[in-house]
Amino acid sequence: MVMKQDVWSLFDMFFSSQKTQQFLAKQYEELNLQDSNGKSFDNTYGFIYYIEHGKKYYKLADQAPAEIKPVLLFYGMTQLMKACILCRDPDYPDSSSVLAHGLSTRKRKKRSYEFLNDEVKVQKTGLFNHFCEKMFHMKHIEGEKFMMNHLLKTLPELVPLYKQMTNEFYLIKINRESNGGFSLSGNAADLLHMSAERFEEYINCMVSSKMKLEWRGTNNYHILLNEQLHPFDCFPLNYHYTEDTYYFPVDRNLLQMPVLNELMVHYVLLYNLSMISRYDTEWWSELFHTYTSHELPFINQFLNITAKKIPYLFGQLLHTMDIP
Known part of the structure; x- marks a missing residue:
């Protein structure tokens, strides 16, 4: 087990208005926006306050x-989402339609x-769609339905x-190799009731843009990252x-779900749990x-996981954006 530093230390650098303005200006320059310095100045304290407000909810x-x-x-998560959106949409929120949960x-x-x-x-419309589109260029998910059990199964x-x-x-751990690559046990094919060759073809057809599996013939696949x-x-x-480390799904329902990354998965689960706790108090109690x-x-363990993991994932997202 890897011991993590305090997840909130990932955000410490943003509690400097000078650093935050430089960070936002860089984001807006990459978007080819006019007056990136002016927009970054206008949004500096909004960005900081989103993070500060989110941190207080989590604490x-x-x-x-x-x-x-x-x-x-x-609500802590929504504040961190809004900080991230501000990196891609300097005019957020420009209408009431992006304020709803979505x-x-x-x-x-x-x-x-x-x-x-x-x-x-x-x-x-709403925060969920706006976040998906601005941060991950993900559109056309209106009307999609997600079952809670399927979402929870994606969490290693x-x-x-x-x-x-x-x-x-429903998930198996992939192995890190000495050269920094990854390998996947050939048992993954058995768990999906496929031959080694069929499994390789099935996965490569589904995720060819991100990675490629190569069967080694020694009961494991080499994972090539694109x-x-x-x-x-x-x-x-x-x-x-x-x-x-990373895990690989060995359940067809998980592989065939609409592509949600983990930030989106936690948002959907927390939305539903928060609605139940507020409006279905008898069942909840x-x-x-x-x-x-x-x-x-399942609910208790998820709440314990998301309390640490989501700030960590948002911290990683922002630091990735800060890389020159």
Whole structure:
């Protein structure tokens, strides 16, 4: 297990207005915007306050009861998202349409409601869509629906819990090689009920723009990366925060999901959990006090993971943008 520094130290450099203005000016120059210095000056304190506000939400969540953590973590995350958006959209927010959450869920829960089987739908406008488009050039996801169980299965930190609770697993660790590359066990093909050759063809057809698999004939695949790997945006791989390594999905549902990176996955999950905790208080309270649901362990572990991992991923995203 890799011990991480305090995740908030990744943001320390931005609590200097001079450094932040230089950082924003660089972003706007890369976008070929006119008056990049003027725009960066105008947005410097807004950027700093977004980060500061987000940090306060997360610090409060550290000390809050689990029942109200989703609300604090969700709003903390939205503040960090807004800081990032300001790097790509100096006029944000230029309309009220980008202020809404950008997601929706069913308004009233059925008596037999189960969180893991619940779905969240992407709306036409709002923060979620704006973030996806500005930060990752991702469009045309309006109307997409995401099931909570599918999203949770993409998190490597939950692999042991899924094994304990369901006796199944959906991700396997990839191996770092001495030359800095990666390899994947040939067992991945078996788990997807494919031959080695069919698995190689299937994966390469699906993710050819990002990576390529080469069968070595020694029960493992070599992973050739076509672009630099980032923990916040590495589909089809999934980053494990405490192990500082990557996992590969061995479940077809996960491979065939619309491409969401992990920042988007956490936003959708936190949105739904925060809505439930605010508006379905009876179901939410019973979840925490009766212990009759198999879903509580998944929710508790997710809340513990996202509290550390999301600030870390946003810190990595901003530092990647700062690289000359």
